[in-house]
Amino acid sequence: xxxxxxxxxxxxxxxxxxxxxxxxxxxxxxxxxxxxxxxxxxxxxxxxxxxxxxxxxxxxxxxxxxxxxxxxxxxxxxxxxxxxxxxxxxxxxxxxxxxxxxxxxxxxxxxxxxxxxxxxxxxxxxxxxxxxxxxxxxxxxxxxxxxxxxxxxxxxxxxxxxxxxxxxxxxxxxxxxxxxxxxxxxxxxxxxxxxxxxxxxxxxxxxxxxxxxxxxxxxxxxxxxxxxxxxxxxxxxxxxxxxxxxxxxxxxxxxxxxxxxxxxxxxxxxxxxxxxxxxxxxxxxxxxxxxxxxxxxxxxxxxxxxxxxxxxxxxxxxxxxxxxxxxxxxxxxxxxxxxxxxxxxxxxxxxxxxxxxxxxxxxxxxxxxxxxxxxxxxxxxxxxxxxxxxxxxxxxxxxxxxxxxxxxx
Amino acid sequence: xxxxxxxxxxxxxxxxxxxxxxxxxxxxxxxxxxxxxxxxxxxxxxxxxxxxxxxxxxxxxxxxxxxxxxxxxxxxxxxxxxxxxxxxxxxxxxxxxxxxxxxxxxxxxxxxxxxxxxxxxxxxxxxxxxxxxxxxxxxxxxxxxxxxxxxxxxxxxxxxxxxxxxxxxxxxxxxxxxxxxxxxxxxxxxxxxxxxxxxxxxxxxxxxxxxxxxxxxxxxxxxxxxxxxxxxxxxxxxxxxxxxxxxxxxxxxxxxxxxxxxxxxxxxxxxxxxxxxxxxxxxxxxxxxxxxxxxxxxxxxxxxxxxxxxxxxxxxxxxxxxxxxxxxxxxxxxxxxxxxxxxxxxxxxxxxxxxxxxxxxxxxxxxxxxxxxxxxxxxxxxxxxxxxxxxxxxxxxxxxxxxxxxxxx
Numbered sequence: 001x002x003x004x005x006x007x008x009x010x011x012x013x014x015x016x017x018x019x020x021x022x023x024x025x026x027x028x029x030x031x032x033x034x035x036x037x038x039x040x041x042x043x044x045x046x047x048x049x050x051x052x053x054x055x056x057x058x059x060x061x062x063x064x065x066x067x068x069x070x071x072x073x074x075x076x077x078x079x080x081x082x083x084x085x086x087x088x089x090x091x092x093x094x095x096x097x098x099x100x101x102x103x104x105x106x107x108x109x110x111x112x113x114x115x116x117x118x119x120x121x122x123x124x125x126x127x128x129x130x131x132x133x134x135x136x137x138x139x140x141x142x143x144x145x146x147x148x149x150x151x152x153x154x155x156x157x158x159x160x161x162x163x164x165x166x167x168x169x170x171x172x173x174x175x176x177x178x179x180x181x182x183x184x185x186x187x188x189x190x191x192x193x194x195x196x197x198x199x200x201x202x203x204x205x206x207x208x209x210x211x212x213x214x215x216x217x218x219x220x221x222x223x224x225x226x227x228x229x230x231x232x233x234x235x236x237x238x239x240x241x242x243x244x245x246x247x248x249x250x251x252x253x254x255x256x257x258x259x260x261x262x263x264x265x266x267x268x269x270x271x272x273x274x275x276x277x278x279x280x281x282x283x284x285x286x287x288x289x290x291x292x293x294x295x296x297x298x299x300x301x302x303x304x305x306x307x308x309x310x311x312x313x314x315x316x317x318x319x320x321x322x323x324x325x326x327x328x329x330x331x332x333x334x335x336x337x338x339x340x341x342x343x344x345x346x347x348x349x350x351x352x353x354x355x356x357x358x359x360x361x362x363x364x365x366x367x368x369x370x371x372x373x374x375x376x377x378x379x380x381x382x383x384x385x386x387x388x389x390x391x392x393x394x395x396x397x398x399x400x401x402x403x404x405x406x407x408x409x
Numbered sequence: 410x411x412x413x414x415x416x417x418x419x420x421x422x423x424x425x426x427x428x429x430x431x432x433x434x435x436x437x438x439x440x441x442x443x444x445x446x447x448x449x450x451x452x453x454x455x456x457x458x459x460x461x462x463x464x465x466x467x468x469x470x471x472x473x474x475x476x477x478x479x480x481x482x483x484x485x486x487x488x489x490x491x492x493x494x495x496x497x498x499x500x501x502x503x504x505x506x507x508x509x510x511x512x513x514x515x516x517x518x519x520x521x522x523x524x525x526x527x528x529x530x531x532x533x534x535x536x537x538x539x540x541x542x543x544x545x546x547x548x549x550x551x552x553x554x555x556x557x558x559x560x561x562x563x564x565x566x567x568x569x570x571x572x573x574x575x576x577x578x579x580x581x582x583x584x585x586x587x588x589x590x591x592x593x594x595x596x597x598x599x600x601x602x603x604x605x606x607x608x609x610x611x612x613x614x615x616x617x618x619x620x621x622x623x624x625x626x627x628x629x630x631x632x633x634x635x636x637x638x639x640x641x642x643x644x645x646x647x648x649x650x651x652x653x654x655x656x657x658x659x660x661x662x663x664x665x666x667x668x669x670x671x672x673x674x675x676x677x678x679x680x681x682x683x684x685x686x687x688x689x690x691x692x693x694x695x696x697x698x699x700x701x702x703x704x705x706x707x708x709x710x711x712x713x714x715x716x717x718x719x720x721x722x723x724x725x726x727x728x729x730x731x732x733x734x735x736x737x738x739x740x741x742x743x744x745x746x747x748x749x750x751x752x753x754x755x756x757x758x759x760x761x762x763x764x765x766x767x768x769x770x771x772x773x774x775x776x777x778x779x780x781x782x783x784x785x786x787x788x789x790x791x792x793x794x795x796x797x798x799x800x801x802x803x804x805x806x807x808x809x810x811x812x813x814x815x816x817x818x
Contacts, residue, residue, distance in 0.1 A: 074575050173426045174426055292705055
C-alpha cells in the first residue's frame with residue numbers, strides 16, 4: 001500500500017450505461033465527503049474523454065438531494081464513452097491530473113475500462129506522479145474476472161426475468177396464433193444476461209423453455225429439434241437467445257454480410273440473431289414465430305431494478321474511495337459472496353491487471369448438459385442478485401365444465 | 410332494452426393480451442356474483458374457439474383471492490385467440506349456448522372481437538334465443554371507435570413512456586458511440602402506442618426527439634433531414650416509430666419482400682421498420698444507429714402498468730355484466746371523459762356495429778404539423794391515462810471546473 005495522499009478526486013463513468021452505475025457515483029461522493037484527505041470532488045464528462053478534453057464538473061456543487069437521487073437514476077449521469085487510449089493520450093492525461101491536483105482517480109466500468117484505469121495507474125507510477133487509481137466494477141454483462149458478480153447485472157437480470165415471464169404468459173394466452181417467441185437479450189461475448197431469463201420461469205411448463213448461450217456453439221439441427229420437441233408437447237415455445245450467439249465456426253449467428261452483399265438492391269441490413277431464428281423456425285417448422293428485442297431498454301430500466309444491485313453498487317463506490325484514500329492503487333473493488341441463504345456479500349480488492357480485458361464466461365456447471373438451458377447451480381447463484389421474488393400472479397385452476405355436446409366436427 | 414333474463418354467464422377474452430384485460434374479467438366476476446339473475450359463471454378457453462370447442466371452465470370454483478389477484482396479473486388468464494367466424498360456426502355456437510343455458514355472453518377484445526360479438530348477438534336474435542351480448546373494450550392499440558380510450562392503452566403507454574425516457578438517458582450518456590436510437594413500438598394501423606412515447610419526454614432536448622405515426626406517409630428524404638437536424642443540434646437522436654409505418658404508396662416501410670426474394674441464398678427475412686431505419690441512417694448519414702424493439706413485452710408489462718388503466722378495466726367489466734343483466738345486448742361499454750383536471754371518466758354504452766371492424770386513427774390535431782411528433786393536445790389527452798407521473802430522476806447541474814490547459818491538440 002502506498003503512502004497516503006491528500007488532494008482532489010476525479011470520478012468518471014465508462015462503457016454501456018446501467019441502472020446501477022449512478023448509485024456507485026452516489027456512494028463515492030457521499031463517502032468522499034467524509035474523508036478529510038479529499039479536497040475537490042470532480043467528475044469527468046464522458047469518461048476518459050472528459051479527462052482528455054479537460055471537461056470536468058464540480059460535484060461538491062451538487063445538492064445532496066441530487067446525489068441521493070442518483071441511487072435511483074438509471075444510465076450514467078456524468079456521461080460515458082467507449083474509447084481506447086492511444087500513445088499520444090498519456091502525456092495529456094498526466095497534464096490534466098497535474099493541472100487539477102488530482103490524487104484519486106476512480107473509474108467505473110467493465111473490462112475495457114479496467115484496462116484504461118490500469119494504464120493510467122501505470123503511467124502515474126512511471127512518471128512518479130502520486131495518483132491512486134481504483135476501478136469500480138460496473139457491467140450488465142457480468143463478465144469481470146475475480147468478482148462474484150458485477151453491479152448492474154442484478155438489475156438487468158431482474159428486468160429480463162420479469163420480461164420473459166410476462167412475455168411467456170402472453171404466448172401462453174395467444175399460442176393459437178403466436179406460437180414461438182424468441183427473445184433476444186444483450187451479451188456479446190458471454191451468456192450471463194441470457195441465462196438470467198431462467199429466473200422468470202415459475203413452473204415446469206412456463207417460459208422460458210429454451211435458452212442458448214454463446215458459451216456453446218449454436219447448431220441449427222439441434223436447435224430445430226429442441227423447438228419441435230417443446231412445440232409437440234406444449235403447442236408453444238419461448239426461446240431466449242444471446243445477441244452474441246456463434247456457430248461452430250465461431251461466426252455470429254445471423255444472416256451473414258455475404259447474403260446482404262449479394263442483394264442487388266443494395267445495402268439492406270439484416271436483423272440480428274432473433275430475426276434470423278424467427279425465419280429459421282418459420283421456414284423449417286412452418287410455425288409462426290416472432291421476436292422481442294428489448295435492446296438498451298433492458299440495461300437502464302429503473303422500474304425493474306434490483307434493490308440489492310443498487311445497494312451493492314453504492315457500497316462498491318464507498319469502498320473504492322475509502323481504499324484510494326487508504327493508499328490502494330491499480331486495484332478494482334470486488335464482491336465476495338459469503339453465504340447464499342441468507343445472501344451475504346462482502347467487498348474485496350484485486351489488481352486491475354487480473355481483470356483488464358479479460359472476460360469471465362458462464363462456467364460449464366451453470367449450463368444444462370443439453371446446452372439448451374441453465375443448471376440448478378446457476379439459478380442458486382443468480383437468484384439472490386435480483387433482489388427478492390417477482391410479483392405474484394393469479395393462476396386459474398380452470399375447473400372444466402362437463403361437456404354436453406359431441407365434439408365439433 | 411330487452412326483457413330481463415335469468416341464466417348462466419359466459420366470459421371470453423380475445424386478441425392480443427394486455428396488462429389490463431384480466432382486471433376486466435375480475436370486475437365481471439365480482440359484479441356477477443352480486444347479481445341474483447346470474448347462475449353459473451363460465452369462462453371459455455381461448456376466446457370464441459373455446460365456445461366452438463365447448464371448452465368451458467367454471468369460474469365460481471376459483472378462490473376469491475385468485476379473482477382479486479387477476480387485477481394485477483397480465484396477459485389473458487382464460488387464453489385468447491384470433492379467429493374469424495365462418496358460416497359453419499354459427500349453428501355450433503348456438504348449440505353450445507343452448508346446452509349450457511347461457512343468457513349472458515361477454516366478450517373482451519378489440520374491433521375484430523367486437524365484430525364477433527356483434528355477429529353472435531345477431532345470430533341469437535335471428536334464432537330467437539335469449540342471449541344478451543356485451544362487448545368489453547380491450548386493446549393496447551387504443552383504436553376502438555366511440556370510446557374515449559381503451560383499457561390496455563394506459564398501461565402500454567406508461568411502459569413506452571418509461572422505456573423511452575430510460576433509453577433516452579442511455580443515448581444521452583453514450584452518444585459518443587451510440588448516436589441514433591430507433592425504438593419500434595407496436596401499432597399496425599394506428600399510431601396511438603407510438604405517440605405515447607412522447608409522455609416520456611421531460612425536457613426540450615430529452616428523448617424522444619422524433620415520432621413517426623402510420624397516420625402520415627413516411628417520406629425518406631424528410632426523415633433523413635429531420636434526423637440530421639436534431640443530430641447537428643444535439644449530437645444524438647432518439648426516434649420512435651410505429652411497426653405499421655407506411656410509405657406514400659401505402660406499403661409497409663421495411664426492406665421489401667422483393668429484396669429478400671432476389672437474395673440467391675434464399676429466404677432470409679429482413680427485420681421490421683426499426684432495423685430498416687437503422688440501416689437508412691447508417692448508410693445515408695454515416696451515423697451509428699441501433700434499434701430497440703420491446704415487442705410483446707410492452708403490452709403485458711405489469712411492473713409498468715397504469716393503475717388508472719387497471720381500475721378502468723375493472724370498471725368496464727363490472728358495467729358490462731350489469732348492463733347485460735339489465736337487458737342490454739349487442740352493445741359495447743365505452744369510457745366517456747368528463748374532465749381532464751382532475752381526470753374523471755364515466756362509462757357509456759354503444760351499439761356494437763358502430764365499433765366492429767372500424768379503426769380510430771390518431772386525429773390530425775394530435776399530430777405535429779411537421780408530421781414528426783405529437784401535439785400538445787395529444788399530451789393533454791394521454792397524460793392522465795398513464796396513472797400518475799413517472800419516477801423522478803436526478804439531474805446534475807454539472808458546474809464546470811475552470812480549464813487550466815489549452816485545448817487538446
